[in-house]
Amino acid sequence: VSQPGRPLPVPDDRSREFWAAAAAHSLVLACCARCATFSHPPGAVCPHCGSIDPAFEFLPVDGSGSVRSWTVIRQSFLAGFDTPFVLVDVELSAQPDLRLIGRLVDGPDAPLHLGAPVRVTFEDVAPGVSVPAFVLEPVS
Amino acid sequence: MSGRMPSSNRVAVVGFAQSQVERHAASTLGALAVTTARRAIADAGLGPKDVDGFVTASLFPSAGAHAAVDGVSLVSANWLAAHLGLNPAYAAGFQGFGQLPGAVSLAVNAVVSGAADYVLVHRALHNPKGAYHANPMTEARGEQQWTVPQGYFGPLAMMALTYTEYLERYGAAREAMAAVVVEARKNGSRIPWSYWHTRPISADEYLSQPMVTDPICRLDCDLPVDGVACFVFTSAERARDLPHRPVFVAGYAAGAPIRHRLPLHWPLDDVMDVGMQTARRLWDRSGIGPAEVDLPQVYDGFSPFVYLWMESLSLCPVGEAHRVVLEGGIDSDRRGALPVLSGGGALGNGRMHGVPQMLECYLQLSGRAGERQRPGVSVGVACHSSPHYGGAVVYSAEPF
Numbered sequence: 001v002s003q004p005g006r007p008l009p010v011p012d013d014r015s016r017e018f019w020a021a022a023a024a025h026s027l028v029l030a031c032c033a034r035c036a037t038f039s040h041p042p043g044a045v046c047p048h049c050g051s052i053d054p055a056f057e058f059l060p061v062d063g064s065g066s067v068r069s070w071t072v073i074r075q076s077f078l079a080g081f082d083t084p085f086v087l088v089d090v091e092l093s094a095q096p097d098l099r100l101i102g103r104l105v106d107g108p109d110a111p112l113h114l115g116a117p118v119r120v121t122f123e124d125v126a127p128g129v130s131v132p133a134f135v136l137e138p139v140s
Numbered sequence: 141m142s143g144r145m146p147s148s149n150r151v152a153v154v155g156f157a158q159s160q161v162e163r164h165a166a167s168t169l170g171a172l173a174v175t176t177a178r179r180a181i182a183d184a185g186l187g188p189k190d191v192d193g194f195v196t197a198s199l200f201p202s203a204g205a206h207a208a209v210d211g212v213s214l215v216s217a218n219w220l221a222a223h224l225g226l227n228p229a230y231a232a233g234f235q236g237f238g239q240l241p242g243a244v245s246l247a248v249n250a251v252v253s254g255a256a257d258y259v260l261v262h263r264a265l266h267n268p269k270g271a272y273h274a275n276p277m278t279e280a281r282g283e284q285q286w287t288v289p290q291g292y293f294g295p296l297a298m299m300a301l302t303y304t305e306y307l308e309r310y311g312a313a314r315e316a317m318a319a320v321v322v323e324a325r326k327n328g329s330r331i332p333w334s335y336w337h338t339r340p341i342s343a344d345e346y347l348s349q350p351m352v353t354d355p356i357c358r359l360d361c362d363l364p365v366d367g368v369a370c371f372v373f374t375s376a377e378r379a380r381d382l383p384h385r386p387v388f389v390a391g392y393a394a395g396a397p398i399r400h401r402l403p404l405h406w407p408l409d410d411v412m413d414v415g416m417q418t419a420r421r422l423w424d425r426s427g428i429g430p431a432e433v434d435l436p437q438v439y440d441g442f443s444p445f446v447y448l449w450m451e452s453l454s455l456c457p458v459g460e461a462h463r464v465v466l467e468g469g470i471d472s473d474r475r476g477a478l479p480v481l482s483g484g485g486a487l488g489n490g491r492m493h494g495v496p497q498m499l500e501c502y503l504q505l506s507g508r509a510g511e512r513q514r515p516g517v518s519v520g521v522a523c524h525s526s527p528h529y530g531g532a533v534v535y536s537a538e539p540f
Contacts, residue, residue: 005278006289006291007277007278007279007280007288007289008278008279008280008289009279009280009285009288009289010279010280010281010285011285012281012282012285015285015286019285039400040286040402041283041286041402043400047399047400068305068407069301069302069304069305069308069407069408070301070304071297071300071301071304071353071354071355071356072351072353072354073291073297073353074350074351074352074353074354075352075353076291076293077203077204077271077273077274077275077293077294077296078275078277078288078291078293079276079277079278080278081291085291087290087291087292087297087301089301089405089407097399099401099402099405099407100402101287101290101292101301101402101405102290102292103290103291113308114305114308114309125289131289131290132290133290
């Protein structure tokens with residue numbers, strides 16, 4: 001799925017563990033050590049308990065979720081993306097209202113509806129750099 | 141605080157000027173701002189030296205890689221005052237969303253507090269050469285690292301997610317949005333300074349547009365332009381001595397998202413939950429209820445905002461705006477309809493960021509709308525930005 005030229009994330013103190021895990025195709029998210037609640041993206045203050053020292057731990061989360069919305073990008077303002085492609089707004093099952101936005105690798109013709117089940121996958125975009133994306137769960 | 145603002149109806153708009161709205165103006169944005177400011181000050185029956193307060197929100201709303209240069213791509217309050225040769229007692233810029241209601245709130249506060257007697261509020265918008273939002277970044281740092289590597293970037297994708305949610309949840313049809321865009325362009329086509337003057341469109345033209353960012357097509361987006369608008373504010377007392385009928389600021393309100401989100405992530409529930417809070421705050425502070433508003437002017441920088449503001453302001457039930465629109469409920473030429481885009485909005489004028497809404501309230505309530513004058517209008521609401529990030533101002537023809 002490699003698309004050379006896509007903008008690459010620049011890990012920093014708040015995101016290093018997230019991107020390191022992504023490179024190994026594992027989804028980890030920041031969990032506040034004070035209130036044991038995930039927040040994404042992690043910030044200076046825990047949005048749940050207000051701690052200014054959330055001491056975030058990056059814990060693996062179940063990568064399943066449901067589609068809350070979507071769009072098809074037919075003209076990208078960013079370089080490196082082949083169009084069209086689909087973006088989905090996903091509520092992860094790990095915690096209510098915990099959201100990730102990513103590409104749906106099934107492509108623009110995939111049938112979508114609110115609540116459609118998806119699970120996380122990863123796109124390898126450069127050596128050592130992978131980006132979370134989603135794939136539709138097969139209809140059971 | 142709660143209840144009616146002590147400043148309600150104590151400050152008024154007493155003059156205005158609006159430049160021609162063009163794709164690319166012949167002069168620099170700064171020069172256009174100076175010219176427009178001089179016209180507005182004269183329109184208010186004042187001289188430049190009378191103006192002792194300058195307020196704006198100077199944001200250059202491009203996601204592209206263009207430089208933001210004062211006097212060229214944006215115009216700050218300080219820049220404008222300096223280039224009018226003035227040393228004002230008060231100059232301020234509003235930071236954040238809902239730029240125009242935010243700037244109006246600063247102007248009202250400055251007049252009521254006595255920080256300034258006559259405040260010029262301006263808004264200057266620039267359309268740079270080249271693609272407006274295109275950004276050649278190869279690295280995504282800071283907040284952008286969470287969304288840009290996935291290809292989620294810019295306001296179209298942001299709005300598209302919110303709009304998909306609306307369409308799916310309420311079963312709205314694209315034909316309804318055609319009615320919104322046709323209405324905006326119809327009204328804009330009647331406004332001499334509008335970029336779209338004499339250029340209405342048909343529903344078929346809208347419906348035949350290709351998608352850019354599903355379900356958003358080009359005609360759902362306002363067009364980037366060069367344009368400047370200025371308004372002069374002063375106290376209700378001083379307004380009595382000036383040539384035009386004053387239009388009073390009955391109240392204003394703004395809001396801010398309460399949920400922690402990814403950059404540019406605007407779930408429908410976030411928009412509406414905070415939008416309803418902002419509307420309650422607006423009615424409470426202005427002493428006006430939605431049923432008393434005869435000139436609601438909703439923001440439409442992206443067409444879906446029309447539904448979101450109509451519903452936030454309780455002009456119709458939540459989830460019903462698309463039906464109201466489809467049944468002709470916002471047709472400004474129809475008796476009994478809600479003329480929510482009578483001023484043409486951003487879709488009918490160009491990307492003037494809340495100016496068309498405010499200007500329509502001023503022109504109609506001061507009786508200066510000329511051939512477009514609507515009879516018997518008394519209370520207007522001018523909205524800007526998203527209901528959950530932006531704000532709104534209630535204007536009144538009488539100081540009730």
